[in-house]
Amino acid sequence: MGIYNFLAFDLGATSGRSVIGTLENGKIKIRELTRFPNGIMELHGKFYWNLFGLYEHLKEGLIACADEGITPTSIGIDTWGVDIVPIGADGSILGLPRAYRDPYTNGAPEKFFEIVPREEVYEKTGIQIMNFNTLFQIFAAIKEGYTPIMKAERLLFMPDALSYMLTGKEICEYTIASTSQILDPRTGRLDESLLATAGVATDIFPEVQLPGSIIGTLTDALANETGIGSVNIAAVAGHDTASAVAAVPAADEKFAYLSSGTWSLMGIETKQPIITAESFRHNFTNEGGVDGTTRFLKNICGMWILEQCRKEWSRSGKEYSYSEIVAMTTDAEPFVCFINPDDSSFANPPSMLKAIEEFCVRTGQPAPHSDAQIIRCIFESLALRYREVLEMLEEISPFAIDVLHIIGGGSKNTLLNQFTANAIGKRVVAGPSEATAIGNIIMQAIGAGVIGSLAEARTIIRASVETEEFLPQQSDEWETAYKKFRTLR
Numbered sequence: 001m002g003i004y005n006f007l008a009f010d011l012g013a014t015s016g017r018s019v020i021g022t023l024e025n026g027k028i029k030i031r032e033l034t035r036f037p038n039g040i041m042e043l044h045g046k047f048y049w050n051l052f053g054l055y056e057h058l059k060e061g062l063i064a065c066a067d068e069g070i071t072p073t074s075i076g077i078d079t080w081g082v083d084i085v086p087i088g089a090d091g092s093i094l095g096l097p098r099a100y101r102d103p104y105t106n107g108a109p110e111k112f113f114e115i116v117p118r119e120e121v122y123e124k125t126g127i128q129i130m131n132f133n134t135l136f137q138i139f140a141a142i143k144e145g146y147t148p149i150m151k152a153e154r155l156l157f158m159p160d161a162l163s164y165m166l167t168g169k170e171i172c173e174y175t176i177a178s179t180s181q182i183l184d185p186r187t188g189r190l191d192e193s194l195l196a197t198a199g200v201a202t203d204i205f206p207e208v209q210l211p212g213s214i215i216g217t218l219t220d221a222l223a224n225e226t227g228i229g230s231v232n233i234a235a236v237a238g239h240d241t242a243s244a245v246a247a248v249p250a251a252d253e254k255f256a257y258l259s260s261g262t263w264s265l266m267g268i269e270t271k272q273p274i275i276t277a278e279s280f281r282h283n284f285t286n287e288g289g290v291d292g293t294t295r296f297l298k299n300i301c302g303m304w305i306l307e308q309c310r311k312e313w314s315r316s317g318k319e320y321s322y323s324e325i326v327a328m329t330t331d332a333e334p335f336v337c338f339i340n341p342d343d344s345s346f347a348n349p350p351s352m353l354k355a356i357e358e359f360c361v362r363t364g365q366p367a368p369h370s371d372a373q374i375i376r377c378i379f380e381s382l383a384l385r386y387r388e389v390l391e392m393l394e395e396i397s398p399f400a401i402d403v404l405h406i407i408g409g410g411s412k413n414t415l416l417n418q419f420t421a422n423a424i425g426k427r428v429v430a431g432p433s434e435a436t437a438i439g440n441i442i443m444q445a446i447g448a449g450v451i452g453s454l455a456e457a458r459t460i461i462r463a464s465v466e467t468e469e470f471l472p473q474q475s476d477e478w479e480t481a482y483k484k485f486r487t488l489r
Contacts, residue, residue, distance in 0.1 A: 004450050007033075007065050007072040007231075008440035009058055009162070011079040012240065013262050014038060014307065016054065018061025019434070020070060021441030023450060027464040030437055033064040040099045047102035049158070051085060051093065055165050062218075062226035071229055073448050074214070075166075076236035076440045077159045078243045081179030082134045085161035086152035087170070095148030097158065100132035101348045104144060108136040111143075115197055119280065124191050126275040126286035127181040128299060134180035135198055142199035155204050159238035166233055167216035172206040173235045175242035178288035183208070185273040185286045185294060211237045211290055212447035236443040237290050241265050241297075243439030244407050246290045246454065247432060249462040254402045256393055258386065258420070259435070260410025262304045266389045267297025268397050282392045290443060291454035296396075298389050301341040303410060306378050308352035313371065320371070326415045328372035329379055335481045336373060337365040338381045340488055363488045383419035384478075384485040390424050403427045407435035414468070421470040422478045431467035438465075 004023045008030075010016065017035040021028055036057040040047045058077075065072060086094040098104065109131050113121070118129065127133060134157075141149040149155075156164055157176040164170055172190075177183045182194050192202045209215075215233045217223075223230050237243040244259045248269075259265045273286035273294045287295045306325075313320060320328070337360045339346070349355040356374060357367040368374040386404075394401055404426055406417055411430040421428040432438055442457040451457050472478075 004445065004448070005070050005072045006441045006444040007061070007070075007075045008236075008437045008444070009061060009075070009077045010240065010243075010437045010440060011038060011054065011077070011158070011162075013080050016057060017437075018058075018064065019437040019441070020065065020072070021437065021444075023441075023445055023460075026460055028438065028441065028460055029464070030434055030441065033068075034061045036060070040101055046104070047099040048096040049083065049099050051096050051161065054162065058162060058166065059222070059226055062222070062228045066227035066229075072231055073450075074232040074234040074444045075218075076234045076444045077162050078236055078238055078240045078436060078440050079158040079162070079176075081157070081176055081239045081241075082132055082137065083158050084134060084137065084155045085158065086148040087154040087156060087164070088151065089153040091168075093161075094152060097161070098137065098141070100137075103348070105131045105136050105140045107131070108140040108143075112136060112139050112197070116194065121181065121194065122280050123275060124184060124194060125181045126185045126273045126279070127179070128283050128285035129181075130299065135182050135194055138195075138200055139198040152204065154206065155200070156206070157238065160206075163215050163233050163235075166218055166222060168219055169216035170206045171209045171215050171235060173238040174208050174210050175288040175290070176238035177205070177208055178286075179239055183288075185275075185288065188288075209235055211235050211242075211443050214447065234444045234447045236440045236447075239287065240436045242287065242289055242295060243437075243443065244435040245269065245295055246439035246442060246457070247435040247461055248405045248407055249429075249432070249458055249465060249467060250405060251458075251462070254399050256390060256401045256404050258404055258406045258410075259408045260302055260406050260413070261408045262302055262307065264300040264302030264382065264386070264410070265297050266300060266386060266393065267295050268393060268401065270294045270296050270398065274396060276396070278396050282396070284392070284396070293454075298392070300382075300385055300389060301346055302382065305341060305346055305352060305356075306375065309356075309374060309378070312351060312353050318371070322413070325375055326413070329375045329415055332370070332372040332376035334376065335380065335477070335484075337368060337377050338384060338481070338485045338488055339377060341378075341381055341385050365488075379416050379419055380481065381485070382416065383423040384482055386420050387423040387482060388486070401426070403429055406430045407432060409433055411435075417468070417470045418473070421472050422474055423482065425472045425475060428470040429467050430470065432461070432465040
């Protein structure tokens with residue numbers, strides 16, 4: 001094997017970065033080139049993503065790569081799911097994409113279910129019912145009379161819109177489309193009847209394309225402006241969780257994964273979608289994976305709650321590093337109070353600190369009395385919620401789950417990892433923290449023919465990254481805490 005370089009753009013809800021991945025001698029090394037902020041912007045009561053700002057940051061990454069004299073084999077882009085960009089008949093971008101936390105979709109599922117029953121929507125798509133799913137975004141936008149969607153000739157998901165800006169080529173990548181609640185996971189095609197009910201035609205999206213293919217090359221203008229030259233843009237697993245799960249360093253299939261970041265996504269990897277009465281009752285989702293797999297999972301509100309608390313503390317002059325947060329949490333009294341991280345009150349409250357206090361009071365618990373106690377409450381509650389979801393998974397999984405792999409930025413949180421092992425009573429393996437970027441890069445390598453399969457890629461990942469193992473402790477105390485947690489609704 002020679003030396004191959006791949007450029008990955010990994011965009012999350014709060015930040016993005018460009019990463020160079022080098023594949024050599026059966027190992028992969030990654031290195032960050034640029035990092036940039038991302039966030040929701042509010043204008044006249046609507047919430048958007050700054051698509052054009054992101055495009056400028058992508059150009060900066062291309063320039064940084066060229067400045068180092070690197071001509072990558074290809075470039076891949078992954079982002080969060082569900083949000084869409086409207087494209088006009090002349091190819092113009094008609095407006096900024098609405099952000100999934102925009103409250104315009106509140107109540108949209110219930111109104112949609114008056115036309116198509118909830119059970120039928122789930123049976124067709126196997127997707128967890130969440131108000132911000134693309135199906136309900138389109139439905140709400142049409143009901144609202146939102147001009148960019150009403151006038152759109154095409155709709156592109158976020159990574160596809162960014163690749164369109166780089167190449168001029170329109171695609172609909174499979175893993176990102178699978179998050180939308182408009183794709184049938186059995187056929188891999190968009191559901192015409194659901195789209196019609198939402199108010200648009202099926203051809204408003206380009207044809208679904210599997211990860212690992214080439215979208216096109218950089219436009220001549222970008223190739224010249226950035227100095228990187230004519231480079232292929234590859235369709236990777238465009239949904240960041242799909243990229244992250246591809247990088248799980250598992251040796252066999254008997255694992256669950258937790259992609260830990262702003263969102264926590266817990267699931268298993270299966271060969272076929274699981275669409276049953278049980279999966280419907282527990283509101284699990286079937287999203288597209290790589291190499292013919294399905295990601296059977298559930299969304300859990302993750303570090304979003306802590307991130308919002310940190311913003312509030314910062315505004316009052318209190319800046320806590322993660323090492324300080326861990327130290328504060330370790331010293332705080334355990335099991336004082338809990339929250340349900342997936343309660344709707346934590347979706348996007350004006351004050352997260354106030355929302356936590358109000359939840360505790362509403363559920364008959366003492367409110368946290370210090371910043372350290374708030375953080376301890378968040379961490380313990382997340383770990384207990386992970387156990388609750390894992391137990392649901394174990395009811396449905398076609399195989400026994402031996403280990404939980406924690407990947408993504410949250411895998412570096414050793415205290416929460418230990419809490420999670422304590423709560424679930426199973427071995428936890430943490431890492432890689434850079435799972436999304438690694439997954440993006442390995443899919444580029446598979447598309448380029450450098451790596452032959454997902455199994456081969458995971459062998460390379462195991463040889464390349466360090467992981468940390470956590471075993472359960474304090475089982476009795478966590479069992480008591482879990483019983484209390486289950487009563488809070």
